[in-house]
Amino acid sequence: MASSILPPEGETLATGWEPDLAPADSLIRQAVLVHASWAVDAARRAGKPWYESDTWAGGILGERGALTNWVVPKQPVDPAGIVAEVARELPGDAPYLFVSAWPAGDLRGSGLALAGHPPLMLRLPQITTTPPATDLAVRQVTDADGLADAERVLVEGYPLPELQPFRAGAVYVPSFLDGSAVWVGYDGDVPLATATAHSAAGLTVVENVAVMPAARGRGAGAAVTWAATTAYPDQPAVLIASDDGQPVYQRLGYLRVERWTVWVRP
Template structure:
């Protein structure tokens, strides 16, 4: 059998739409780059990875994303480049849709293996009763978005994430859900490379188990219902996404370098 033309799907020049995983990786790095450009952040390419420092106290904003499978011998160089790129006080993460070697010897801490989930195009469920979903369009709705996101994820000591910036609200399609006039849920979505990438899904603890998490997620799916949607799920959120029609594709690998 002639194998000369077989591809892994990750060589330079392979179309973004080759696989859903490739779309996700390229969409994620494009979102990082757009966010960095609009908020005064920094970014850097190295062979096999892209880095963005959004100068955020929230580590998941400051990321190194593997853009192709990396051999075990390549990882030390990528981690060293990231350590030189990020200031010592910065909390940052490594995200790879490919298996990685144990990076603990290089100063990283394992975060886990969240599932990458896919929802095919299609209609979304009706909004949950009692939740008023609004687009983030001004300082007031942005402040509500930031407060809910920080409180729901226990980030009060870290500070506001990079997404809490009005310059990003339109391109990231941010939404806030209100119950009885009180902000209780958030979600957002970015559209790149033919997919809707969902992120920033959060519901305050007292408002959980009322369908609000599913409703706010469905609201951002409606940004482009004709496109497939992807997200990285937490263990707690996976069941909610399954009920919305998401399917778990593969578990990714995440490491972090806590700030000094």
């Protein structure tokens, strides 16, 4: 009986991670590929170091702050081998996040430190959710001043101590808006919340969600996340959640799908 389910001898069996396989083969594949695009897009547009192959993608936007630099495996291959390739292909002294959809083993011997196993969360466009209310004015960024406002909130509200005191241009440069959309929530002229959306492989990835202390409890995080989530209304949206953010995202219709693994090169 068992032989009746076996494929013909010599038939190629897809694993879901072949380079030429359609992104839409699975939602997890799409989630991996949109994060890989996020890892390289801003650096490529800014003329900063970046690299992409069939097995991984990575970009270096800045010399400080791992959150500005991402490395994302695109296939379930040896993580230590990818780290070694990163050292050859990208500036060796820059910090970065190593964000993997697969367990990565112990990468301490490769000079990385374990940041955790945060959940990948997914929201399907068919889900009906009441848009969150806030007393802030949420506006999409269209110019350098707005981009600087978004970056300030990210650096000071997230926070990113390694990028303080704040200087514009460490995370966002004008070309960033050519590949991603950014929103800021304002109280008058004061920027208090931000979120970013990036589209690739048929998915929207929501990133860089941050809220200043003065806006917490005012629905600010939910409002900017909603704006980013619905930037491409016909697409599913994904994000990697923090512990504090999970309840907010669940109220917006996001579901926990699986845990990913994040290492940091300090």
